[in-house]
Amino acid sequence: MHEMSLAEGILDLIEDAARREGFGRVRTVFLEIGRLSSVEPEAMAFCFDAVARDSIAAGARLEIIAVPGTGFCLDCGRETMLEAVYDPCEHCGVAPVRVTGGTEMRVRELDVE
Template sequence: MHEMSICESIVQIIEQQAAAQSFSRVSRVWLEIGPLAGVELEALRFSFDVVTRGGVAAGAALEVIELPVTGWCMPCAKSVAVTQRYDPCPDCGSYQIQITGGEELRIKEMEVD
């Protein structure tokens, strides 16, 4: 389960920011996650609760902002919404789409004390 190591990295970033910005507690964390990031959300939530115990983010709420999958259609020369890799362009039907969004996994915001 790689969600545990993802959460350990998130907590490491939170603790580094706590030291750098002098806050003592995090009460809420917002993550932006795309469907192509390969993350199981329930496993991530469970892992976050386990990994944050006893630290600056203990008891913090985890909010997930799910991002859409987007791609650049080469024949249309525009950004299009797709649901997964290798989908055809919804406008022209071409499979020449380069994924430009939906793979993200990042901390967007934290509520701190």
């Protein structure tokens, strides 16, 4: 489960920000997860709760913001929504398309005390 190492990385980012910005506790972590990122939101929530225990983020709520998968069709030249990396263009049916969004995962915001 790679979500555990990702959750540990998120906690490292939070702890670095706390040292830099001087806050003492995190109430909410707003995390963007792309549809095509291969990160399972439920697994991420479970793993984040596990790694956050006994840390500055203990008890923090993880607010997951879903980022849709998008692509650009090289055949018809239009943007298309994607549920999976190799989905065809929703407009013309040609596959594959060039993925343009939804592969990312990032901490968007922290609500801190």
